[in-house]
Amino acid sequence: MRPVRRREAPTGDVAVILTFGPPIDVLDGARRQTLTGSFVAGVGDRYSTTEYHGEQYGLEIVLSPPGARRLLGLPLSELGRPTVGLGDLLGPAADRLLDRLACAPDWATRFDLLDTDLAGLATATPPAPVAERAWRLLIGTGGRIGVAQLAAELGCSRRYLSSRFAELTGVSPKTYGRIVRCRAARRLLSGGPAPLAEVAARCGYFDEAHLARDFRSLVGVSPARWQDEFPFFQATGGPAG
Structure with missing residues (x-):
């Protein structure tokens, strides 16, 4: 039986995968990680590929970085790797949750x-206020605000901002802005054929070439090819390794 394989593009969100199906392999470049149970996929700056045999079923919870900080109780910079077993983060509570879900009579x-x-x-430990405000500004502007302007808006140094922001998301503000812009471009392209120069302008890229470079880096293919293969891509969530 051939495996089911999907390319997963980074979204800027955190995915919690609660699976009742077969093991999932996550391929990130030359690295293959086999996940035999439920796991958390943090914010990543490049695509990964998931692969499994048989039928997969379960639940996916998509969390914003501030939401993930409150649920997991630790900065995303401390995950240590792109995908981490849920039990490694939540301890016995993860197994209890999965057992209850598996035994439930229906999806409702x-x-x-x-x-x-x-x-x-959920913990009562909130993320650093400056990091959460920076995250909201990046989301609100579609990633079109630079790090210097972010720091000026928030009244802090760029170094302090980058340090606190990495704790919240696992990546730098500049990288997160790239992810947000690319996500916006994918959404525009998923709506049907569109001139790439227009997409680039609407999403804050310098030009079409800039869009193409970021797309290949983050998604692994050109914008045109991604548009052709859209049904096989995860557009808005999933492991972002």
């Missing part, structure tokens, strides 16, 4: 259990 019950259990797991 599973969703209710998630609402209750995740609220109980």
Whole structure:
């Protein structure tokens, strides 16, 4: 049986994969990581590929970096690798949650259990205010605000901003801006054929060549090829390694 394989582009979000199916392999460049259970995929700055045999089923929870900080109880910079087993982060609470979900009689019950259990797991430790404000500014501007302007808006040094922001997201503000711009471009391209020069201008790129370079770096293919293969790509979530 041939494996099911999907290219996963970075989104700027954190994905929590609760799986009841077969193991999932995550290929990040030359590295292959086999995940035999549920896992968390942090914010990444390049695409990865997921692969599995058989039928896969489960749940995916997409979290903003501030939401992930509150749920996981640690800065994303401390994950240590692109994908981490859920049990490594939440301890026995992860197994209890998965057992309850697997034994639930239907999906409506599973969703209710998630609402209750995740609220109980969330910590009272908020992210650094300057990092969360910077994240909101980057999201609000579509990644079109530079690091110097961010620091000026927030009244702090670029070094301090970059350090706190990396704790929140696992990447630098500049990298996160690139991810947000590329995500916006993918959404425009997923709506149907569009002139690449127009997409580049709308998403804050210098020109079409700038868009193409970022696209190849983050997604692994050209914008035109991605548009052709869109049904096989994860457009808005999933492992972002």
